[in-house]
Amino acid sequence: MNYVVDLESFHGPLDLLLYLLEEQQLEIYDIPIATITDQYMEYLRQTGEFNLEQMGDFLIMATYLLNLKSRMLLPSRVELSEEEDSDPRAELVQRLLDYKKYKKLAECLLSYQNGDFPRVFFRDSEDEISGIEELVGDAAQLWRSFQVLLRDLPEQEEKFRLPQGDVNISEKMEEIVERLEQGKAGLVLQDLFQGVISLREALAFFLALLELIRLQRVEAIQEQSFGEIKIRLQVAV
Amino acid sequence: MLMRDQIKAAVEAVLFVRAGRVGMDELVEILDIPLLELKEILLEMILEYNNNIRSGLQIVELNGGYLLCTRPAYSDILARMEKPQKKRLSAAALDTLAIVAYRQPVTRLEIEQIRGVKSDRIVNTLLEKGLIQEAGHKAVLGKPILYATTEEFLKVFGLTSLKELPDLEEL
């Protein structure tokens, strides 16, 4: 049967494993690792769209399962020490048992919340009903926060600042044409970037160059692979 | 089937939990007893409460429903109670609010550039609390939403105008 499994509906890889075990009425204490691993991988394969962050957790478990599977399959050639002799599944079994326990506790909590178990009720506060909470604050506090933020800013600003209005491509286009008009033999591409101090400026020069080429005012010629790229004014035909 | 005393206790519990009026029809439904019997019981309860000098509470009929509330005699004492827990803003909320207050109107990206961390959740929280509001779109690529502070913000921070914010340049 071909269907897409919604991984979102599982809280995580342990939940999916428990589901697989329960579905086939398998014992947690004696997990058939090979079978379960194959089924687990099959589930992942059938999964269509997924949330990347969540998928990461599932993939970590997949790696772990594959590793377990291979360890179970390998014949033990060497005399194993006491510790290594223990069932490689032991850790997984313990994790599944732990997880199952807390899952049950979560169900208990839900029953409490629903009033399925004898519980006490507290008074609904007016706050909760109206959704109004009285917030307090003072302007000096606000000002101090901002001061601190500004003080820490310079470093961050260099890192995060995005292109703003200071990069003007048409100015750069004029500059390129001007420089090409001065040097008769044209320029080598790298020369364009001489004296450029910021990445944004370099980007502006490059965009300006592309635009000039598109407008057929300038041509760029590379005579051999990996050779210099020469730029010169296009001669009007 | 509940005994009469149990019904009274249940009514008290219901009125207690709901911090407001409980309609008669709702009481009938919750307690699953006939309307007439319930009315009779409530009348008895009101009398009992009124005669019990050891209780600071009373049952009051209001718009065809009933309400548990304190007796007026204790209003002086209750006035001494601290008002419903005043909530302080978290440091993250305060930072974000400071940026909006001083840089408004400001986009979320601009806030993030100053804070150096993702701020979508905290911006949403401030929106929900009514401390900031959307204030149009910035005329740049993607037309990001601009945020500004609200009147509620002024109220919470005890300002009558944004001009009262401490001056940045003075530092």
Place this chain on the structure above:
Amino acid sequence: MLMRDQIKAAVEAVLFVRAGRVGMDELVEILDIPLLELKEILLEMILEYNNNIRSGLQIVELNGGYLLCTRPAYSDILARMEKPQKKRLSAAALDTLAIVAYRQPVTRLEIEQIRGVKSDRIVNTLLEKGLIQEAGHKAVLGKPILYATTEEFLKVFGLTSLKELPDLEEL
């Protein structure tokens, strides 16, 4: 000067108004009577409440304070009350909350080890909802934050103490 019965009524009114725990020191301040006398009165009140079958309420001691809440006997009836838009917790939130409740104080990493998934978002959500709180730092490398449940947690799940949680070993 208040009479003893009046003090009891006043205590009841104060506990009623505050939808949660009222600290002993706060009670002393509000009622303006000596601590020892107040303690004695509260003990009497707890007994009186417990013996009054006509009351659906009880006084409970919690973290050195007192609070008024319903008796467990009426949980069936009260569960029928419509909760004013109480938001249900997601299954993931419940899982996480269960781990914090039983393992507290616990770090985020420990939670993630048990759940097998990243849990930073869900931990933040629980913090925002006030169901868990930071409870110091663990004395290990990196000094990770420890989390514990709050009084709000007890309130939402109708517990008067963490001891009322089902026994872990019995499951």
